[in-house]
Amino acid sequence: xxxxxxxxxxxxxxxxxxxxxxxxxxxxxxxxxxxxxxxxxxxxxxxxxxxxxxxxxxxxxxxxxxxxxxxxxxxxxxxxxxxxxxxxxxxxxxxxxxxxxxxxxxxxxxxxxxxxxxxxxxxxxxxxxxxxxxxxxxxxxxxxxxxxxxxxxxxxxxxxxxxxxxxxxxxxxxxxxxxxxxxxxxxxxxxxxxxxxxxxxxxxxxxxxxxxxxxxxxxxxxxxxxxxxxxxxxxxxxxxxxxxxxxxxxxxxxxxxxxxxxxxxxxxxxxxxxxxxxxxxxxxxxxxxxxxxxxxxxxxxxxxxxxxxxxxxxxxxxxxxxxxxxxxxxxxxxxxxxxxxxxxxxxxxxxxxxxxxxxxxxxxxxxxxxxxxxxxxxxxxxxxxxxxxxxxxxxxxxxxxxxxxxxxxxxxxxxxxxxxxxxxx
Amino acid sequence: xxxxxxxxxxxxxxxxxxxxxxxxxxxxxxxxxxxxxxxxxxxxxxxxxxxxxxxxxxxxxxxxxxxxxxxxxxxxxxxxxxxxxxxxxxxxxxxxxxxxxxxxxxxxxxxxxxxxxxxxxxxxxxxxxxxxxxxxxxxxxxxxxxxxxxxxxxxxxxxxxxxxxxxxxxxxxxxxxxxxxxxxxxxxxxxxxxxxxxxxxxxxxxxxxxxxxxxxxxxxxxxxxxxxxxxxxxxxxxxxxxxxxxxxxxxxxxxxxxxxxxxxxxxxxxxxxxxxxxxxxxxxxxxxxxxxxxxxxxxxxxxxxxxxxxxxxxxxxxxxxxxxxxxxxxxxxxxxxxxxxxxxxxxxxxxxxxxxxxxxxxxxxxxxxxxxxxxxxxxxxxxxxxxxxxxxxxxxxxxxxxxxxxxxxxxxxxxxxxxxxxxxxxxxxxxxxxxxxxxxxxxxxxxxxxxxxxxxxxxxxxxxxxxxxxxxxxxxxxxxxxxxx
Numbered sequence: 001x002x003x004x005x006x007x008x009x010x011x012x013x014x015x016x017x018x019x020x021x022x023x024x025x026x027x028x029x030x031x032x033x034x035x036x037x038x039x040x041x042x043x044x045x046x047x048x049x050x051x052x053x054x055x056x057x058x059x060x061x062x063x064x065x066x067x068x069x070x071x072x073x074x075x076x077x078x079x080x081x082x083x084x085x086x087x088x089x090x091x092x093x094x095x096x097x098x099x100x101x102x103x104x105x106x107x108x109x110x111x112x113x114x115x116x117x118x119x120x121x122x123x124x125x126x127x128x129x130x131x132x133x134x135x136x137x138x139x140x141x142x143x144x145x146x147x148x149x150x151x152x153x154x155x156x157x158x159x160x161x162x163x164x165x166x167x168x169x170x171x172x173x174x175x176x177x178x179x180x181x182x183x184x185x186x187x188x189x190x191x192x193x194x195x196x197x198x199x200x201x202x203x204x205x206x207x208x209x210x211x212x213x214x215x216x217x218x219x220x221x222x223x224x225x226x227x228x229x230x231x232x233x234x235x236x237x238x239x240x241x242x243x244x245x246x247x248x249x250x251x252x253x254x255x256x257x258x259x260x261x262x263x264x265x266x267x268x269x270x271x272x273x274x275x276x277x278x279x280x281x282x283x284x285x286x287x288x289x290x291x292x293x294x295x296x297x298x299x300x301x302x303x304x305x306x307x308x309x310x311x312x313x314x315x316x317x318x319x320x321x322x323x324x325x326x327x328x329x330x331x332x333x334x335x336x337x338x339x340x341x342x343x344x345x346x347x348x349x350x351x352x353x354x355x356x357x358x359x360x361x362x363x364x365x366x367x368x369x370x371x372x373x374x375x376x377x378x379x380x381x382x383x384x385x386x387x388x389x390x391x392x393x394x395x396x397x398x399x400x401x402x403x404x405x406x407x408x409x410x411x412x413x414x415x416x417x418x419x420x421x422x423x424x425x
Numbered sequence: 426x427x428x429x430x431x432x433x434x435x436x437x438x439x440x441x442x443x444x445x446x447x448x449x450x451x452x453x454x455x456x457x458x459x460x461x462x463x464x465x466x467x468x469x470x471x472x473x474x475x476x477x478x479x480x481x482x483x484x485x486x487x488x489x490x491x492x493x494x495x496x497x498x499x500x501x502x503x504x505x506x507x508x509x510x511x512x513x514x515x516x517x518x519x520x521x522x523x524x525x526x527x528x529x530x531x532x533x534x535x536x537x538x539x540x541x542x543x544x545x546x547x548x549x550x551x552x553x554x555x556x557x558x559x560x561x562x563x564x565x566x567x568x569x570x571x572x573x574x575x576x577x578x579x580x581x582x583x584x585x586x587x588x589x590x591x592x593x594x595x596x597x598x599x600x601x602x603x604x605x606x607x608x609x610x611x612x613x614x615x616x617x618x619x620x621x622x623x624x625x626x627x628x629x630x631x632x633x634x635x636x637x638x639x640x641x642x643x644x645x646x647x648x649x650x651x652x653x654x655x656x657x658x659x660x661x662x663x664x665x666x667x668x669x670x671x672x673x674x675x676x677x678x679x680x681x682x683x684x685x686x687x688x689x690x691x692x693x694x695x696x697x698x699x700x701x702x703x704x705x706x707x708x709x710x711x712x713x714x715x716x717x718x719x720x721x722x723x724x725x726x727x728x729x730x731x732x733x734x735x736x737x738x739x740x741x742x743x744x745x746x747x748x749x750x751x752x753x754x755x756x757x758x759x760x761x762x763x764x765x766x767x768x769x770x771x772x773x774x775x776x777x778x779x780x781x782x783x784x785x786x787x788x789x790x791x792x793x794x795x796x797x798x799x800x801x802x803x804x805x806x807x808x809x810x811x812x813x814x815x816x817x818x819x820x821x822x823x824x825x826x827x828x829x830x831x832x833x834x835x836x837x838x839x840x841x842x843x844x845x846x847x848x849x850x851x852x853x854x855x856x857x858x859x860x861x862x863x864x865x866x867x868x869x870x871x872x873x874x875x876x877x878x879x880x881x882x883x884x885x886x887x888x889x890x891x892x893x894x895x896x897x898x899x900x901x902x903x904x905x906x907x908x909x910x
Contacts, residue, residue, distance in 0.1 A: 140591075140611070141599060143797060184787035185805045199810035204785070208817040210899050211824065212880045221816065223872040224904045231803050232737055232812075232905045239812040293580050293592055344588030345580075350595075382611065 062403040063329045063360060064273060065281045067164060067189065070310075070334035072290030073142065076354035077337065077385060078303050080109050080129055080368070087375050091341040095298045095348070105129070106368045113299075114307035117315035118357065122366055127359040128424045130394045131370035134387035138336055138352035142291070145335035150188035152392060155416040162189035163395070163413055164281045169194060170412040171405060176242055177277040182265040182284045189283055197242050200265060202250040207243045218244070249275040255320025258312045261287035266317040273324055280403070286310060290334070294347040314359065326361035329402045329425070333391060340380050352384035356394050360402065363425035369394075393420040401425050428453050434862025438734050438910050439692055440464075440724065441521035443746025446859065448521065461724045464522035465717040467559045479774075480761035482506050487548035487573065488631020495764040496544060502770055504538040504791075506761055507547045509776035511790040513759050516745040516779055526558045526720065528741070529691045531791055532798030534569045534601055538791055542577025546791070549574035562684060562714035563675035566601055570671050571633050571664075573626035579796065582625035584618060586641035594618030596796050597674065598647075607679035609648055616645040617674075620654060621667050635660035645670075648677065681709035687801075688723060694735055695802045701728045733864070734909040737803040740786035742910055743815055744779060747822055747902060750860050751834040755779065778830045786814050819902035823895055836894045837887075845890045849883060850874045852890075853897045860898075864906050873900040 089096040102110025103119040121127035153159035168178050174194035181187045181198030190196045199205045210217045227233035252275040257263040265284050288306040297303045318325050337354030373386035396419035399405035433452035437444035452460045482490050482503045557565035569575045576582040584590035594617035598609050623640030642656045650673040685705035689697035708722040755775025762771040793799045825833030853874045857865040877896040882889050
């Protein structure tokens with residue numbers, strides 16, 4: 001099993017939340033005409049173009065921050081094993097790799113052989129790694145830990161928006177497409193995001209005709225969704241403009257990618273980036289079997305396949321973006337690592353600390369950050385690698401270094417949290 | 426007290442896959458309480474042949490399915506069959522409230538389609554979910570725990586005394602019963618896993634296998650449940666201990682509350698009213714988890730009756746309600762296919778027309794990849810793609826744009842009161858009344874009539890009437906009011 005986009009309990013009243021939201025992006029002004037409808041196809045285009053050109057005042061400059069969710073709980077000790085660790089080999093008789101099989105990093109850690117492209121990025125200083133990183137309170141629950149990460153507001157139980165949403169809000173980015181979820185459902189991290197959209201195929205977002213003139217159809221849909229306090233209608237205002245804009249974007253040539261789900265998601269994201277949409281942050285889900293309770297596989301099998309797929313998708317994305325890779329930073333995150341010891345089925349149960357990869361064309365990479373907790377019996381916490389670096393410190397560091405996010409903005413994004421100073425990117 | 430058309434329409438919207446004139450009429454005649462009781466009577470429409478016999482796995486026992494030549498090499502056929510049968514039932518069964526509950530409990534005790542135990546998924550739907558949906562939730566949970574589909578999915582069949590696999594034990598507490606609010610600890614999870622070690626499925630015989638050598642013996646405590654769990658040579662005794670634990674957590678007050686919360690969220694509101702949840706939790710406790718009694722308590726509760734529809738339909742509900750509203754049928758028959766021709770097993774079936782729309786919107790029945798079931802709040806289903814797709818599907822179906830897949834709707838039969846001399850405003854009013862119980866506000870109805878009038882000639886002919894009706898239907902199906910249940 002792996003983790004969900006949405007917690008099964010404890011939902012919030014989105015309708016009320018939405019009632020407080022002002023109208024978004026290009027529909028500003030249009031709707032202020034006392035119910036009079038002045039919208040046409042051309043009107044939508046012009047209004048959107050206007051928003052795109054002018055951008056949003058106060059919006060953070062810098063990289064597009066891509067959050068890659070390694071949902072399911074990625075094992076960090078197989079992705080980035082510690083070298084010369086007899087303890088690791090004895091705890092994982094079928095799963096540990098010999099040091100000689102690993103790709104060299106900094107002399108203390110090695111890299112899984114299927115992550116050869118990542119090794120190339122590391123050497124080119126386009127990738128850094130944070131190890132023994134994770135959530136402040138490990139629950140070993142996919143749902144709780146994933147939700148906690150996406151909300152990232154541990155002492156604010158009333159918080160309803162996600163951390164990427166607060167990144168947009170705190171930096172004043174509200175143009176449509178500021179936040180993109182490459183997924184059928186809106187991820188929690190982009191919940192309540194100004195200018196947030198979510199989809200994973202163009203065919204799903206291009207509007208078919210209602211056997212009437214296009215302007216009349218858009219007007220009609222506009223009137224039908226002219227509600228206050230109704231979440232569906234509020235989002236529809238955004239969707240109407242977005243679908244018109246996406247007709248243009250869909251013409252952007254796509255790059256070459258491997259035939260995997262995660263690669264096709266990166267391909268779509270690259271098209272959006274290349275077409276000049278004002279994306280500030282994006283969210284992508286890895287697609288694989290990281291929740292390896294049974295037969296985790298090291299040289300081949302589940303985890304080896306996972307790493308290959310991850311590696312190939314990111315490398316294709318980088319190639320496709322060309323110069324835009326220099327304006328892009330991809331950060332991986334997972335809800336937890338796996339148990340230190342393998343189980344009877346040569347699998348790995350839920351654990352705590354794992355690794356995060358940070359990569360991009362302009363990062364100062366080639367580093368591994370780890371306050372190494374050790375893997376001796378006394379070092380583990382309930383049999384898990386201990387978290388010594390909070391994942392929020394890594395995200396905060398990336399946002400500061402790569403997107404010009406200020407300390408006060410970070411305080412809004414991660415309430416009640418003082419990030420650790422890192423030297424990573 | 427007799428229900429108005431609008432009231433009956435609203436209850437049908439909440440408790441079925443979509444109001445039809447027949448359902449609304451039945452509700453008006455019987456009243457809500459009697460109608461719901463009839464729907465929850467296991468004998469009601471029990472003999473209805475919604476499924477053709479060609480849905481092969483549905484006719485086989487849990488032991489027979491994996492051995493049948495049609496499924497030996499192609500286990501995916503079992504789950505394909507299940508998704509098709511489910512879509513057919515949701516759109517066409519008379520047992521609407523039952524089907525609503527079946528979907529709910531398939532989400533509650535979810536096992537997805539793509540994993541090792543999928544060959545047992547039809548049996549799980551039938552022998553666990555459908556069998557107990559009109560009975561006891563604790564017994565449903567017991568049946569789920571030891572069913573091969575669940576055992577394979579959450580690795581209970583791999584859990585041994587030496588290496589207890591916590592996957593099932595954790596979800597038992599977190600998702601299926603008390604939820605984390607009960608304050609259980611990691612030790613509780615481990616102990617739950619321990620007491621449930623040594624169970625697996627004997628595929629040859631098609632029975633539960635209890636391996637005493639792999640069972641953990643020794644005292645366990647899970648919340649307030651304690652068992653000495655002393656060494657025994659009696660496998661039935663070990664099974665009884667496992668069942669006792671499952672029943673204990675299923676009858677825990679925290680489970681009553683979680684059960685009530687999820688039911689209210691399914692049938693009433695994304696943000697369940699806490700007093701309503703407390704009332705239903707009490708009924709759950711009083712009736713030891715009797716599902717129909719809790720459901721009846723909900724539909725007869727004043728807080729349920731007073732609310733307008735506020736929940737965003739999930740894609741399968743959008744599909745079924747649209748199909749029901751326009752009395753749509755696929756071109757091909759609603760059969761399961763021909764098992765004698767394995768390569769074309771579902772080739773002759775029209776059922777994929779139904780399931781494919783939901784699938785495209787990320788809601789193929791039972792295909793959620795995680796153990797917590799499909800999300801049940803508006804946020805999850807309100808996206809750019811879900812909105813544009815629903816507008817597109819509304820147009821495709823009403824205009825009959827997929828003639829090879831869907832029969833064109835017979836709008837004259839769907840709206841029999843409309844005559845060729847009807848004004849456009851009248852047409853919109855009739856569509857609004859029948860599809861939405863009149864909930865579309867007047868300014869929106871007027872805007873629809875205005876645009877339909879601009880496009881279609883108001884001439885006094887059958888073809889003009891059809892054109893105007895078609896356009897009005899598309900607009901109503903594209904409205905936010907149609908997206909709520």
